[in-house]
Amino acid sequence: MKPFLIALAFLTTTIFQAQDFAKHVNPFIGTGGHGHTFPGATVPYGMVQLSPDTRIDGSWDGCSGYHYSDNLIYGFSHTHLNGTGVSDYGDIMLMPTMGEPSFDNKVYSSTFLHANEKASAGFYSVKLDKHDIDVRLTTSTRVGFHEYTFNKGGLANIILDLNHRDKLLEGRIRVIDDKTIEVLRRSEAWARDQYVYARIEFNVPLKVNLVKEENKENTKLEGIYKATELALSFSKQVKKGEKILVKVSLSPTSYEGAKLNSSEINHWDFEKVKKEAVTLWNKELSKIEVTSNDKDKLTIFYTALYHTMMQPNIAQDLDGKYRGRDNQIHVAEGFDYYTVFSLWDTFRAAHPLYTLIDKKRTSDYINTFIKQYEQGGRLPVWELASNETDCMIGYHSVSVIADAMVKGITGFDYEKAFEASKASAMRDVLGLDAYKKNGFISIDDEHESVSKTLEYAYDDWCIAQMAQILNKQEEYQYFMKRSQNWKNIFDWETGFMRPKKNGGWDKPFDPREVNNNFTEGNSWQYSFFVPQDIEGMIQAYGGPEKFEAKLDEMFNSESKTTGREQVDVTGLIGQYAHGNEPSHHMAYLYNYVGKSEKTNQKVKYILDNFYTNTPDGLIGNEDCGQMSAWYVLSVMSEYPVCPGSIIHHYENDLYFDKIVVNLESGEKAVITEEQRKINKQKAIQQEKEIESSEEIDWDLGYVVKDIIEVPVIVSESKSFKDKLLISFNSYPNYRDEKIKYRIVDSSQTSVFNEYKEPFYINSSCKIDFHKELILDNSLYKSNTISATFFKKPNNYSINIKSIYNPQYHAGGPEGLLDGILGTENWRKGDWQGYQSQDFEAVVDLKEVKELYSFKANFLQDSRSWILMPTYLEFFISTDNVNFTSVGSLDIAKYSEIDPKDENSFTREFGVLLDKKKTARYVKVIAKNFGKLPEWHQGAGGDAFIFVDEILVK
Structure with a gap:
């Protein structure tokens, strides 16, 4: 096991004299x-x-x-x-x-x-x-x-x-x-x-x-x-x-x-x-002593430290009894049981802070995680009052566990913690099945696909660190390889993490756009989230100079996002958003290209301007201590860019002249600028010794190879009328690499062919493809991924009279006639959404035809303001001017459709003609639900209509 590099200097044990920090x-x-x-x-x-x-x-x-x-x-x-x-x-x-x-x-x-x-x-x-x-x-x-x-x-x-x-x-x-x-x-x-x-x-x-x-x-x-x-x-x-x-x-x-x-x-x-309450607070707040003549700075610091200590919350009685994730009563033996784990937020800084000043509770938290795994079947994601809310993404309990293990914190079962972590990573939910199979998540697989791919990859790296400590060679290799999956959604041409759809890049692409491909953010705010492989990320951007320029571009861009209104995205410096967690490590990335002065500048600006001694003194949600933990650790020059790492960069200036950390062991750790210089030199030397050491934990047998990135398929759309041109791109382009593909349909064999030049397809089919590369006389392959294409069942066109929300376009107007039905997960992008208006469209059948029936598909997700239309009517015409009604449905009176039903579901509504009629044009009108009523959490807001396929027989 590699030693943990710690930034603090330890002095002789002294008895701490009580002060009133509260x-x-x-x-x-x-x-x-x-x-x-x-x-x-x-x-x-x-x-x-x-x-x-x-x-x-x-x-x-x-x-x-x-x-x-x-x-x-x-x-x-x-x-x-x-x-x-x-x-x-x-x-x-x-x-x-x-x-x-x-x-x-x-x-x-x-x-x-x-x-x-x-x-x-x-x-x-x-x-x-x-x-x-x-x-x-x-x-x-x-x-x-x-x-x-x-x-x-x-x-x-x-x-x-x-x-x-x-x-x-x-x-x-x-x-x-x-x-x-x-x-x-x-x-x-x-x-x-x-x-x-x-x-x-x-x-x-x-x-x-x-x-x-x-x-x-x-x-x-x-x-x-x-x-x-x-x-x-x-x-x-x-x-x-x-x-x-x-x-x-x-x-x-x-x-x-x-x-x-x-x-x-x-x-x-x-x-x-x-x-007694004040005494308890002074005991905890005294763990970090700062001195200043600026009373506001003292208030901001100690209030921030206070906010980090308001949760997690003890969730057991005095006799150790607690309510488990199985809703049964258990007794905590040898540890204290806690609740309120906002892990998507707090893994970044709050929990690393606890590993420094509260090792006992860190052990208790992990024991709580393990019990929740044993009693509920999985580690917590966002646990609240013995309930899993499944809020946010990733499985960031593993970050907390890995960070504790590499720092040598004891008091919990390392093997059981690893077992639970591995179980979280091997599930087949929330896009993980596609992630394991393809090496990334596509829009077709799961919403927030870019963010989930990136955060899963970091979590996998954390599990690999546990495997290394436990001498588990096979698992170490497996999860280290998975930790490189970020490369499969990195667009080497544009320099952004981008969503993929049907094997290719989703278009159009705007890195400022907040949409359902990202979690509370946009591509700018996620394109630097590779904490487990910062050197690899720098190289992907083209080296230190280009990486620095990309960071500069982010911080200097217009402080405005596009797309969906996202209330979490606040505290903008360019496209950096300090009010939300995905940005929290970014100012520190300058350190990795030797530009610590830029880290200092950005961090000091944030400390001075985004934390104030006023009721609106936080630039965004506190998020169970994470916002304040950023402040505390940044003040101490201890911000962890990659929790779970043994390497620490000490580059930003101290905010106070002197900081004393009173550790549980009774020792004092003193942080001063002079001491930091000494520590930095020691850490660099220690890092060199680790890298040059001939002592290894096991005989690896072979070097862990980076993943071979999947190629990208290029096509105009997922559906087509007559024929569709197909080509492939590959980045980075390795020497002697080959792209292999096969077309799977009724007329083709399953043999993989080498891609030489673009080709056409003229029928519905699936195309499997991968990249092959010879390194050191060994053949390496990327994951084999698939793209599915549909030949449209007709040549109809559509004229949509309403205006759909750009976030919910389903590929444009033709998406309502492409023969591809949207699922209950509307966030994957197969539905068109209309807010504050009715839906009206005219389908052109291109010639007069006999008509039998008309259908349209709609979706409801009441919690997301998407409700079934209240009324649906179909009209026909031969001249696109004079229309005659052929049937209607009063959907609001359907007993089986309850606007209060919070489940996401789809319904097909239609009209079957008693007698055949002829027409060329079919008009569809669906009435919007209107203003959300008092019982809805968005009362007074405007409901959406979500429509997908329109079927005319």
């Missing part, structure tokens, strides 16, 4: 703009995030439940997500009111002023204007602590509304006595089946004075309420200035678990709990 934290940073953070009380990695909710609609900027631009609080709930792009949590909401209680959130909500609001690490307070109530909140790991001060006398209420925010699947409330209740809230949102048990304790007796219990289950037991619409109000007459204290303990497993967890706070001293 005072520098400003929880309001990121609560405005698009940061999606929350200001409420929590402790490091805690189960409880007790915070006000000013948003209940699940909107983009309401994902955390709070936005600084709001002035209305609906209540205080106990779970929140930090900086995500999808809404969830908001569990166990309490709201104090005065007077007659109500379960209408428009009535029990209250306005507030930011002038009367405070937030610090582990603490939040606000004055509710409506009834002049002062609210203070703090927490332990599993218990939220409320203090309500009623500044007027009268009837005080505490509203418990289980229908707050996401959908309630099952609500249960049991009143144990006048000071204690138990709650189960089982809900559905991003996490499809989330369990939260709670024990709520009041410091004074309260009476139930109002109940909302609809769709209830008849329990026949006094004091027990079960329903899918459930709320209770608890009341007491209070004097002016009287306080009511509330403790809420959470558990993912049971009422018993919540009761056990309530022992974290066995008293009613609010200030003591607040002080």
Whole structure:
């Protein structure tokens, strides 16, 4: 195993004197703009995030439940997500009111002023204007602590509304006595089946004075309420200035678990709990000491470090019980079980930061991954509350595992971790089947094909690093070869990662276009994602000078994207988008061509301008600590371009004069400019020693060869009328290489022929092709890939009166007559999409014909705003001027078509004539669904119609 090159210099062990770092934290940073953070009380990695909710609609900027631009609080709930792009949590909401209680959130909500609001690490307070109530909140790991001060006398209420925010699947409330209740809230949102048990304790007796219990289950037991619409109000007459204290303990497993967890706070001293929360934060924040006379810089740094420590969240009771991915209760033995793994974001910097300052939790995270693999069948992708959301792409758990292994972190089973990683890579989902077979993913195989190919290739390299450590030769060779698959989607002519369709490049191509071939980005933002083979990428661009020029072009381009509006793409410097993760490593790539001064310039600009001490102080989503981890590691000159690598480049300048890292071992690591120079020299020498060492881990037997890139087929389209010209391109063009192909149809043999010159095909067929190359007297082949071509069933043409969205063109107008049917996965590009308008088109049959039937195919994916048309009608004409209706369908009345159905599905609608009619022209009109209704998350937006094939018999 190769040694890990570490940048830090270790000094003698010293006892650290406690300092108050928590005072520098400003929880309001990121609560405005698009940061999606929350200001409420929590402790490091805690189960409880007790915070006000000013948003209940699940909107983009309401994902955390709070936005600084709001002035209305609906209540205080106990779970929140930090900086995500999808809404969830908001569990166990309490709201104090005065007077007659109500379960209408428009009535029990209250306005507030930011002038009367405070937030610090582990603490939040606000004055509710409506009834002049002062609210203070703090927490332990599993218990939220409320203090309500009623500044007027009268009837005080505490509203418990289980229908707050996401959908309630099952609500249960049991009143144990006048000071204690138990709650189960089982809900559905991003996490499809989330369990939260709670024990709520009041410091004074309260009476139930109002109940909302609809769709209830008849329990026949006094004091027990079960329903899918459930709320209770608890009341007491209070004097002016009287306080009511509330403790809420959470558990993912049971009422018993919540009761056990309530022992974290066995008293009613609010200030003591607040002080203990600050102590916990100081313990974690003290792991990195920076000194500065600039108070804003200190606040930005320690708030960033704070944000990296808000998740993952502990997800087990005090006795180690947790809810597994199989929805069963298990006990964690020898580790702590966590949840909230935003791995597509956090593998880049947050988890590498944890490997530096929190090795124990890193081990716990990986043990959690392994248990999720054992209990759920696979490693987490984006796990939330024991649910796999399958949000984002890749299998980036393997990056976290590989990074820990190469850094020598122990405490988990390396063999089991490798087994789980390999299992993730060998599945046949999300384009992996095509990726394994062809060496890349095509538009025909899966949406976001470019991004998935690139991220799978990096993950495969991570698995290869594990195999190397474990002396698994065959697996090492296999995954190292797969890690080179990025070359199959790199266009050597244009210098971009490009989507492929039917064996060739998809056209037209605009590197600025945000579309369904990329994940939250465009080709500019993905064309530099080869962290596992940066030297190979530089050579593909033509060498260091051309690579530098390409980076310059990206940073200096117009800061404007084309195509789909993508709210994640923010913080643009040219086409670099710091507000979204795929760009995060790019400024550091200048280091690899000896241009560290450009890295310094870009990094300093980002640090100075995209992180500020204001509510909109984050340029994009916090994304569970990744945005802030970039800041922390960049300040330390420790940003990991390739997690899992033992090589580190220390090129950007320090942002503070001196940084001290207090490690778990008790040692101090001091980072100064002078020490970095020494470390760099040592690291370079160590790297040379590794490269020249005669000691190897095993006898490889042969050198791992780069993959042989697949050739590219060139044709005008996938379908044709009479004949179609076919040719092949190959880049890079190796000496003595040959392209071999075969045409598979009813008349051809399956023998591969050598490609000499372009040729025509005149019937539907499949063409298989690959590249052959002789190296060192050995024959090497690229993957054999296929392209399928269809001869159109007729010579019809079409005149589309509507205007389709350029993102959803299906190859142009002829795509509606090509005989190729789109699938439920509309993101693959076979459908035409029309928004804010009806669909109207006229098909020219070229001559008058007898007509029997008319059909058209439509798609629905309600979550993506695509809904079936409400009405469909067909017309015929002989002169293309005067049209006669021949049949219609009132689709809105179809009982089997539910606009609320969130599944993606297709339907064919048509009209069969009772009597034959003759005509040359057929008109199709489909009425758009219109404005999205209130029940839809995009209420008020305009629906799409998605149409594919029009069939006339």
